[in-house]
Amino acid sequence: MSDDILGGEGFLTTRVDAVVNWARSNSLMPMPMGLACCAIEMMAFAAPKYDVARFGSEAMRFSPRQADLMIVAGWVSYKMAHAVRRVWDQMADPKWCIAMGACASTGGMHRCYGVVQGCDNFLPVDVYIPGCPPRPEAVIHALMDIQEKVRNQHSVATDAHEGKGAAEPMPLRPRILTPSGDSSITPARLYGTEEG
Amino acid sequence: MSKLEFHFTPVDEPSEAEATQNPHAKDTTFNPEVVQALQTEFGEDVKEVFLYANEHTVYVSKDRIVDVCRFLKEEQGFTYLVDLGGIDRFTDEDRYEVFYNLVNIKTSKRLRLKTRIDEESGSLPSVTGVFRAAGWNEREAFDMFGLHFEGHQDLRRMYMPEDFEYHPLRKEFPLLGVPGSLPLPPQTPEAGLTLDPFAAAHGSKPIKSYEEAASEE
Ligand code: SF4
Numbered sequence: 001m002s003d004d005i006l007g008g009e010g011f012l013t014t015r016v017d018a019v020v021n022w023a024r025s026n027s028l029m030p031m032p033m034g035l036a037c038c039a040i041e042m043m044a045f046a047a048p049k050y051d052v053a054r055f056g057s058e059a060m061r062f063s064p065r066q067a068d069l070m071i072v073a074g075w076v077s078y079k080m081a082h083a084v085r086r087v088w089d090q091m092a093d094p095k096w097c098i099a100m101g102a103c104a105s106t107g108g109m110h111r112c113y114g115v116v117q118g119c120d121n122f123l124p125v126d127v128y129i130p131g132c133p134p135r136p137e138a139v140i141h142a143l144m145d146i147q148e149k150v151r152n153q154h155s156v157a158t159d160a161h162e163g164k165g166a167a168e169p170m171p172l173r174p175r176i177l178t179p180s181g182d183s184s185i186t187p188a189r190l191y192g193t194e195e196g
Numbered sequence: 197m198s199k200l201e202f203h204f205t206p207v208d209e210p211s212e213a214e215a216t217q218n219p220h221a222k223d224t225t226f227n228p229e230v231v232q233a234l235q236t237e238f239g240e241d242v243k244e245v246f247l248y249a250n251e252h253t254v255y256v257s258k259d260r261i262v263d264v265c266r267f268l269k270e271e272q273g274f275t276y277l278v279d280l281g282g283i284d285r286f287t288d289e290d291r292y293e294v295f296y297n298l299v300n301i302k303t304s305k306r307l308r309l310k311t312r313i314d315e316e317s318g319s320l321p322s323v324t325g326v327f328r329a330a331g332w333n334e335r336e337a338f339d340m341f342g343l344h345f346e347g348h349q350d351l352r353r354m355y356m357p358e359d360f361e362y363h364p365l366r367k368e369f370p371l372l373g374v375p376g377s378l379p380l381p382p383q384t385p386e387a388g389l390t391l392d393p394f395a396a397a398h399g400s401k402p403i404k405s406y407e408e409a410a411s412e413e
Contacts, residue, residue, distance in 0.1 A: 078378040078393075079357055085381035095404070113364050113373030114355070121395045122380045124402040 017156055024068075024094075025150035026056040028143065031067035031091060033084055036074025038101040038133040045136040055143055064090040069146060071139070072123065075103035076116045085122050096149070098142050099125045102132045221250030225306045228252075230272055237267055251308065258294075258311040258320040265296065265309070265326040274298040274307060280323075280333035282341040286367040291315040292343055296323070319344035322351075340365035 034042055046052050046060060061067035064087045076084055088097070099119050102108030105128040107117035119125065126149060127142045134142075231252055235242050241264075244255040256264045268274040276299040283293040290312035298307045313320050322345035323330045334345040335354040342363035345351060353360065361377060362369055372393075379389035383402045392398055 078380065079355075082381045089385045093404070112371055113369070113378075116380065117394060118396055120402070121393070121400070122383060122390060122402060124404050 020156045021151045025147040027059075028055075028057045028069045028096070028146065028150070029059050029061045029067045030057055031064055031070045031087065032060045032062070033070055033072045033087065034074060035072070035076060035080060035084075036103060038073035038103065041133040041136055042071055042073040042100060042139060045139040050136040050140060052140060052143065055140065055147070057143055064088075065092060067091055068095045069143075070095065070097045070123075071100055072097065072104040072119045072125075073100040075108065075110050076119050077114050078116055079114075081116050081119075081122055084119065088123055094150075096126045096146050097123050098139075098146065099123075099128045100139060100142070101129060101134055105130070108132060218249035223250070224304050225249075225251040225308075227305055227307055230268070230274075230305070230307060233272060234264065234267070238264060251306075253308045253310055255310050255312070258313055261296075261309070261311050262321045262323055262326060265298075265323045268298060268307065268309075269326055273300045273302055274305075276301055277323075277327035277329050277333075278306075280330050280337070282337035282343055282365070284341060284365060284367050289314060292318070292341055294320060294337060294343065313343060318342060319346055321346050322348040324348055339363070342366065 030046075032039070032042055032046075044050055046058060052058055057069070068091065070088055070091065072084065088095075099105045103110055103115070104119050105125075107115055109132070111117070116122070120128075127145050129138050129142045131138055226247075231242075231245050231254060234254060234256075235245075238256065238260060241257045241260040242254060243257060246253040246255070278297040278299055280294065280296050283295065285291055285293055292313040292315070294311050294313065296309040296311075298309065299305070300307075311320060320343065322334055324334065324345075325347065331348070331350070332354060334348050335350070335352060337343050338345060338348075338351050339353040339355055340363060352358065356364065357378065362374060364373070375393055376391045378393070379391050380393065380395065382389055383395070383400060390400070392400070
């Protein structure tokens with residue numbers, strides 16, 4: 001970093017929440033719950049071509065104790081649902097969940113007696129991905145949405161001071177940065193598509 | 197413009213041409229000698245021989261199915277049981293059917309055996325004594341149709357949970373299942389099982405564990 005950024009002082013100040021959430025969001029370790037054909041696209045998402053290592057999530061953890069993002073990839077049968085929920089309960093807090101594909105989100109084309117009609121019937125899902133199967137780009141997009149959520153929602157400071165059940169914290173990082181609180185900054189101005 | 201030809205499986209008896217001149221017919225499934233040998237050996241117990249698209253299907257009575265299989269395996273060289281499964285015809289008489297697909301690897305011949313079971317008895321002899329490979333297939337047919345294979349060593353359910361009460365491939369079983377028969381896991385680690393299969397549609401929202409109230413202890 002140049003002296004310019006650090007203001008010539010050689011250090012910077014920030015908030016614990018910002019640093020912790022920044023670290024967390026860039027090292028999400030997925031628990032690959034590959035249950036059907038979608039699992040193949042999930043593998044592509046981790047493999048070199050799409051390379052999710054760019055987002056810090058290349059370390060698939062097959063132990064729930066080490067994972068903090070569950071990707072439910074594929075249809076969940078009623079029999080498997082109990083195992084999925086058990087794995088979810090074993091994951092340490094804080095944790096997030098992606099329902100990948102039509103089947104995990106709604107049961108998809110498997111509208112029948114053996115398949116749970118959407119894993120949100122027993123899991124708190126954060127992001128749903130449409131598609132059958134979704135392309136790896138879509139999974140990456142879902143991961144980026146989770147990162148956005150991690151950076152904005154979870155607050156270590158609130159946890160420490162108020163414990164469980166505290167109100168949801170204010171977003172730390174608005175989607176469009178307005179350093180001076182200037183609300184006249186619009187995407188059009190940011191991307192230079194507007195005159196003046 | 198050339199005319200599209202549509203080859204369908206006839207509901208009624210196939211005509212002479214359909215039985216033998218189907219363009220998809222293969223020689224491997226045409227076994228007149230084996231059928232002849234079966235008829236000589238078992239007489240009345242070979243109930244019907246059906247030929248469609250050059251495929252022989254032999255209906256035998258269920259009491260002799262083990263003998264027929266043993267005869268085919270030991271005398272006719274049909275050593276490989278490819279598949280075995282159940283069919284629900286949903287008829288008043290002889291409601292269920294079990295098929296056995298056999299292959300003679302040396303002569304590259306295939307034969308399909310079928311046997312019919314009425315709804316009341318719902319049971320037939322197991323062929324696991326002849327073909328050990330039939331074990332899992334018979335368990336599957338038991339799971340899906342509730343057919344009891346007498347003499348099977350380990351007739352448990354194959355796919356559905358052990359305590360499931362129904363047989364889902366029977367025609368009267370509803371497509372989306374019987375609500376409450378297959379519980380979903382609890383919504384929180386300490387809650388009971390979820391009996392409503394459409395909990396989310398009925399407003400249930402599972403929560404993250406850090407949003408749960410602290411437990412009693
Ligand atoms: S959404 Fe499509 S690709 Fe994914 S598990 Fe279901 S059927 Fe397979």
